[in-house]
Amino acid sequence: MNEKNDAKDKGTGNQVASIWRLFRRNKLALLGMTLILVIVLAAIFAPYIAPYDPSQQDFQMLRKPMSAKHWFGSDQMGRDIFSRILLGAPITLRITVFAVTIGFFVGTLIGLIGGYYGGMVDMVVVYLTDILLAFPGFLLALAVIAAIGPGITSVIIASGFSSIPQFIRIIRGSVLVEKEKDYVLAARAIGESNTSIAIRYIFLNCIAPIIIFVTLRMAVVVLIASGLSFLGLGAQPPSPEWGAMLSEGKGYLQTAPHISIFPGLAIMILTLGFNLLGDGLRDALDPRMKI
Amino acid sequence: MINYIIRRLLMLIPTLVGITLVSFLILQLVPGDPARTIAGQDAEEEAVEALRIRLGLDKPIFLQYCIFLKNVVSGNFGKSISTQNEVIAEVWPHFLNTVRLALVSVVISLFVGIGLGTVAAIYQNTTIDHITMGVVLLGISTPTFWAGLIIILVFSINLGWFPSGRAEGFSSLVLPAITLAAPAIAMSARMTRSSMLEVLRQDYIKTARAKGQKESKVIYKHALKNALIPTITIVGLQFGYLMGGSVLVEVIFTWPGLGRLIVSSISARDYPLVQGGVLFFAFSFILVNLLVDILYTYLDPRITYE
Numbered sequence: 001m002n003e004k005n006d007a008k009d010k011g012t013g014n015q016v017a018s019i020w021r022l023f024r025r026n027k028l029a030l031l032g033m034t035l036i037l038v039i040v041l042a043a044i045f046a047p048y049i050a051p052y053d054p055s056q057q058d059f060q061m062l063r064k065p066m067s068a069k070h071w072f073g074s075d076q077m078g079r080d081i082f083s084r085i086l087l088g089a090p091i092t093l094r095i096t097v098f099a100v101t102i103g104f105f106v107g108t109l110i111g112l113i114g115g116y117y118g119g120m121v122d123m124v125v126v127y128l129t130d131i132l133l134a135f136p137g138f139l140l141a142l143a144v145i146a147a148i149g150p151g152i153t154s155v156i157i158a159s160g161f162s163s164i165p166q167f168i169r170i171i172r173g174s175v176l177v178e179k180e181k182d183y184v185l186a187a188r189a190i191g192e193s194n195t196s197i198a199i200r201y202i203f204l205n206c207i208a209p210i211i212i213f214v215t216l217r218m219a220v221v222v223l224i225a226s227g228l229s230f231l232g233l234g235a236q237p238p239s240p241e242w243g244a245m246l247s248e249g250k251g252y253l254q255t256a257p258h259i260s261i262f263p264g265l266a267i268m269i270l271t272l273g274f275n276l277l278g279d280g281l282r283d284a285l286d287p288r289m290k291i
Numbered sequence: 292m293i294n295y296i297i298r299r300l301l302m303l304i305p306t307l308v309g310i311t312l313v314s315f316l317i318l319q320l321v322p323g324d325p326a327r328t329i330a331g332q333d334a335e336e337e338a339v340e341a342l343r344i345r346l347g348l349d350k351p352i353f354l355q356y357c358i359f360l361k362n363v364v365s366g367n368f369g370k371s372i373s374t375q376n377e378v379i380a381e382v383w384p385h386f387l388n389t390v391r392l393a394l395v396s397v398v399i400s401l402f403v404g405i406g407l408g409t410v411a412a413i414y415q416n417t418t419i420d421h422i423t424m425g426v427v428l429l430g431i432s433t434p435t436f437w438a439g440l441i442i443i444l445v446f447s448i449n450l451g452w453f454p455s456g457r458a459e460g461f462s463s464l465v466l467p468a469i470t471l472a473a474p475a476i477a478m479s480a481r482m483t484r485s486s487m488l489e490v491l492r493q494d495y496i497k498t499a500r501a502k503g504q505k506e507s508k509v510i511y512k513h514a515l516k517n518a519l520i521p522t523i524t525i526v527g528l529q530f531g532y533l534m535g536g537s538v539l540v541e542v543i544f545t546w547p548g549l550g551r552l553i554v555s556s557i558s559a560r561d562y563p564l565v566q567g568g569v570l571f572f573a574f575s576f577i578l579v580n581l582l583v584d585i586l587y588t589y590l591d592p593r594i595t596y597e
Contacts, residue, residue, distance in 0.1 A: 131309035134573045136535030139553075143313075146557045146565045147320035223434050227539050230436045231554055243436075250440055250543075257444050264437030272432035279428075 022284040029280020035273030039266075043089035052080035054087040054240045063256035073258040075249060077238075081259065084240035085266050091241045092270065095156050095225045095234075096218050102160030103221075104214060107167020108203070114168070115175030116198045125168065132165035141224050145233045152241075155234040159224045163217055170213045174206035181205075208285040212278055219274035226267045242267050295588065299581055308360070310573045314566050315359050319352065321562070329372055329560055368567035373559050378567035382549065386571050389541070389548035393533045395468040397526060400475035400533075405522060407476070408483025409515060415488060423480070430477035435536050439470040439543035467544040471536055475529045482525050487518040520590055527583035531576040 023029055042049070052070075058078035066073045072081035114125030132140065144158035178184070179202055187197050226243030228234040235241030237248050242263040249259030321328055326343035343349050346369075347358055362369065368378035411423040446452050446466060453466050490496065491514055499509045538550030545551070549568050556564040 127305065127309065130306055131313060134306060134310050134577050135313070135569070136531040136572060136576060138535035138538060139550075139569060139572050142538060142553060142557070143317050143565070143569050144320075146553075146562070146569075147317045148322065219432065226434060227436060230434075230539065231542060233554075233557065243434075246434075246437060246440070253440060253444055254448055260437070260440050264434060264440070267434045267437065268429075268432050271434070272428065275428055275432050 019284050023280055026280040026283055028276050029284070032273045032276025032278075032280060035269055036277060039089050039270050039273065040093065042086050043093050046086040046089060050080075050083035050086045052083040054079060054084045055238055056080070063252060063259065065256070065258055072262045073256070075245075075259045076252055076256070081245075081262050084245060085242070085262055088240040088242045088245065088263070088266065091152070091235060091239065092222060092226065092267075095152060095159070096221045098156045099160040099221045099225065100163060100214055100217050102156070103163025103167050103217065104210075106160075107164045108171050108210070110164070111168040111171030112175055112198055112203060115172040116179060116194070116202065122172075125172065129165045129168045129172075133169070135162075137162045137166075137220070138224055138227060141228060142233075145228060150233040150236070152235050152239075155225050155228050158228065159221045162224065163221065166217065167213070170209060171206060174209050175202055178202045178205045212282045212285060215274055215278035215281055219271045219278065222267060222271045222274065292588075296585060299584065303577065303581065306577060307574070310577070311360055311363050311570065312356065314570045314573070315356050317566060317569065318562050325562070329562060363570065368570070369563040371556075371564045372561045373556075373564075378563050381564060382552065382567045382571055385547060385549040385552045385568075386575075388546065389534065389537050389550060390575070392464065392467055392471060392537055392541070392546060392548055393530060395464055396472040396475060396533050397530060399468060399472040400479050400529065401522075401526070403472070404476040404479025405483045405515075405519065408480040408522075409487055409510070409518075411480065411484045412487035412491065412518075413510060424484070427477040427480045430473045433473065434539075435470055435474065436539040436543055438473055439467070439540055442466055442470055443543070463544075463546075467540050467546050470544070471533055471540045474536065475533055478525060478529055478532070479522055482522045483518060486521040487514060490514045490518045493517075520587070523590065524583060524587050527580040530579045534572055534576060 056079060058074065061070065061074040061078040063076055064070060064074045064078075070080050070082065072085065075081055075084070110125055110128075114122040135143065140162040141155075141158040144161050145154050148154050148157065183205075184197060184201060187201050192201070225234060226241070226246070229241045229243030230247045232244075232247060235244045237244055245263040246260050246267075249256070249263070252259050318325055324339070324343075326339050326346060326348050327334070329346075330339045330342050347355055350358070366379060368382070370376065371378055371381050374381065407423050407427065411420045411427075414420045443466065453462055496509060496514055499513045500506075504513075534550075537546075537548055538554060540546065541548040541551040542554055549571060553565055553568040556562075556568065
């Protein structure tokens with residue numbers, strides 16, 4: 001929606017167009033965007049396109065391999081795996097989007113305040129970030145779950161919380177660079193308030209690394225969230241959440257590996273999509289940025 | 292150099308205190324009455340009260356933290372609720388198993404990652420580069436718990452090459468270590484590739500080529516040596532990543548490590564054990580990063596001890 005407005009303004013319009021041109025040249029990034037789009041569409045239309053009820057058990061069809069009737073086979077309770085994967089998509093997408101939103105808002109706020117005000121405030125921010133970063137990401141999420149108990153909401157909070165220090169670091173770093181630039185001085189000279197400078201000037205100029213990081217963080221959160229559900233700490237069976245499905249299927253690895261293979265593939269495709277898109281955006285938005 | 296190390300050690304103290312605070316707060320976040328939660332819903336009121344006093348939960352929260360901190364400093368992490376053993380006695384052997392697993396994984400990821408990254412950089416923008424980087428991206432995007440299951444399926448169940456489900460000898464370490472290393476391989480490969488590309492553009496590489504040095508010597512003797520420095524710095528980060536990732540890998544391969552202990556303690560509501568395990572993870576992560584920083588200044592003389 002912003003693009004329309006931008007197009008009117010010739011300067012920004014050119015910028016958006018040139019970013020799009022760079023992005024379009026990157027076939028892998030387009031592939032990533034397609035993968036995500038397919039999964040998002042599957043998530044939206046899952047109830048209409050799923051051939052079976054995801055919780056419908058058919059005891060004639062226990063652990064049957066792939067067939068024309070059941071594309072991805074059926075699981076240990078005779079449920080259709082393809083339908084379950086479709087219905088699992090909105091769960092995973094919801095967890096991922098909510099968790100990254102938490103990390104983004106809290107992390108941006110703290111990072112912006114620390115980077116902009118500097119001094120003692122910044123020292124506290126850096127201290128807090130260092131402490132949280134001392135816990136490996138998955139472990140931090142695990143610790144939060146240990147405290148607040150299992151469940152989908154807990155997974156959102158836990159993986160959101162474990163994203164906060166990462167966001168703070170990215171945003172604080174960009175703010176430190178941006179705030180030294182001349183346009184900030186100019187804004188101050190025309191009497192803009194601190195809040196206005198921090199949000200309307202600095203934040204908007206840090207948007208490129210933030211968009212890249214949000215995309216790449218989505219990939220990480222998909223893995224954390226499905227990992228937690230795999231451990232039995234997130235979505236609980238009979239939920240068709242992909243990690244939970246994998247966990248249910250792992251007991252039948254020898255006789256019916258397809259029960260575990262398909263949900264894992266779904267997780268991998270979504271993660272790959274976000275990683276490809278994030279890499280592509282980085283190349284298009286900021287060619288100087290590395291890893 | 293000695294001064295630098297001492298200063299770094301001193302700077303660690305506030306971080307370590309912060310880490311203990313976070314681990315302490317985990318127990319405080321438990322909704323409702325932690326003593327009641329730990330004792331179980333149908334425990335006698337007196338038993339809950341006794342537990343509350345034993346855990347010091349009747350004291351004000353700040354005092355509780357001070358006691359906790361004092362205990363941690365003297366190596367006392369409390370007692371496990373389910374086994375009644377000292378937490379440290381439970382955690383230590385599991386911790387060693389996790390370190391063993393993580394070390395083997397770090398070695399695998401460095402060798403394979405640096406190899407792949409170097410090859411990709413030398414053949415930049417060719418099919419070899421694209422395939423290598425594609426595989427690397429798959430490595431980052433594959434859930435470890437799924438990769439682990441597939442690896443068990445192929446190498447243990449179908450081919451019978453490696454045991455799974457038993458922690459005996461080196462062969463039982465191979466599969467979990469490879470599974471754990473996969474995402475880390477991807478990280479080191481990308482890092483090596485990009486720093487190698489940077490180095491290959493430097494003047495001293497042109498000089499080496501101009502004086503007629505063999506290309507293999509240019510790559511291995513001049514370029515790789517310098518390109519490796521940034522790769523080494525991420526070993527510290529990777530170690531943390533591996534430690535976090537080890538939770539899932541240990542559960543799948545039933546490897547008796549700290550991650551698996553923490554997961555089973557969460558299910559058993561054995562909070563002191565969870566706390567102790569998490570603290571151990573964080574402490575070791577901090578320590579490794581300190582070692583890497585020191586190693587880094589040692590490897591790259593351009594960096595001053597500031």
